[in-house]
Amino acid sequence: MSNVHTGELLNFQDYSPEHNDRSARIEVEAVHTNQYMSNPNYGFEEPKNVDEPEAAPQAGNHNFWTIEYYQKYFDVHTNEVVERIISSVLPQKVSRNYFDERIKGKPDLYGPIWISVTLIFTIAVSGNIANYLQNANKAVHWRYDFHLVSYAATAILGYVWLVPLALWAALKWTVVPEGQDEIETQVSNTPSMMSLFCLYGYSLSIYIPVAILWTIQVSWLQWLFVLMAAFVSGAVLIFWLLPALRKSRYFPIVVGSILAFHFLLATGFMLFFFHVPSTGDIPVSVGSSTVKV
Known part of the structure; x- marks a missing residue:
């Protein structure tokens, strides 16, 4: 065993970084080269380009005239629809900020459409029942009036779409700006057109039970229902x-x-579909004879 001076062992040795990197790189490359050369089944394959999946189109970028634009307005659960119907009749059952928290940020058209369709057929059927009760004791051949369905549909659909549109325009152009810093706050507090459509659609839910009660042939009671429905709605x-x-x-x-x-709508429903005509001597021909009713 050769004698090594202790002083040489304690001295720092100078190793060049370039020499170390080069030798390490040569050793690594030699190992990989020997590994692949010793393997007869080795074949070089060029890396394949993997096609990345295209990003899905963001929701809400659809055109106003496409069906996809309105899909979000029908994404609503049954319990939400029931809750909004109850709040349209009994607002004290929900929180004071229910409109800002639930309806304004997520308006739906599912509930308003079904409420409107239900009200159309309820008024048409109840109106014919009221007409039958009015002529039950008269010598008149009663027939079901199918035109009441189209009349009710025109009145209800026109009201649900035109009146909220007019209110939206009125709020848009009559809001008083208090300052430049508060303009954004005022715009955010102003309801959107869809939220108004949603509100007016749900506000008609009170007329469904009232339309059934209008078949009661008592004049003062019918007018009481008119005032109650218009005031609540x-x-x-x-x-x-x-x-x-x-x-x-x-x-x-x-x-x-x-x-x-709302009062005009309720009054129009009652007078056109459920109004009891004034009694008088109105000649009605039955066969060859004329009967006064």
């Missing part, structure tokens, strides 16, 4: 839209218009 709308209505420079006129249109 209009008051719920004002209750939900009050923060936005207060920003309008025509606040009393807008509130009065909401109640007036």
Whole structure:
């Protein structure tokens, strides 16, 4: 064993980084080369380009005239529809900010469409029942009036779409800006067109049971139902839209218009479909004879 001086062992040795990197790289390359050369089944394959899946189109970028645009307005659960129907009749059952928290951010058209269709057929059927009861003791051959369905559909669908559109335009152009810093806040508090369609559709739910009660042939009771339905339906709308209505420079006129249109709708339903005609001597021909009723 050769003698090594202790001083040489304690001295630091100078190793060049370039020499170390080069030798390490040569050793690694030699190992891989020997491994592949010793394997007779080795074949070089060029790496294949893997096609990355295309990003899915973002929801909400669909055109207004496409069906995909309206799919989000029918994405609603049954319990949400029931909750909104109850809130349209009894707003105290839900929180004060229910419109801002649940309806304004996620309006739906599923509930309003079914409520409108149900109300159309309820009024048509109840109107014919009321007409039958009015002529039950008269010598008149009664027939079902199928035209009541088209009349009710025209009135209800026109009301549900035109009146919210007019209210949306009124709120859009009559909101008073208090300052440049508050414009964005005011715009966010103003309900969208779809949220108004949703609100007005649900507000008609009170008329479904009232349309059945209108078949009772008592004049003062029918008018009581008119006032009750118009007041409840209009008051719920004002209750939900009050923060936005207060920003309008025509606040009393807008509130009065909401109640007036609901009263006109209820009055039109009652007078056209359920009104008891005044009694008098009206000649009705039955066969060859004429009977006064």
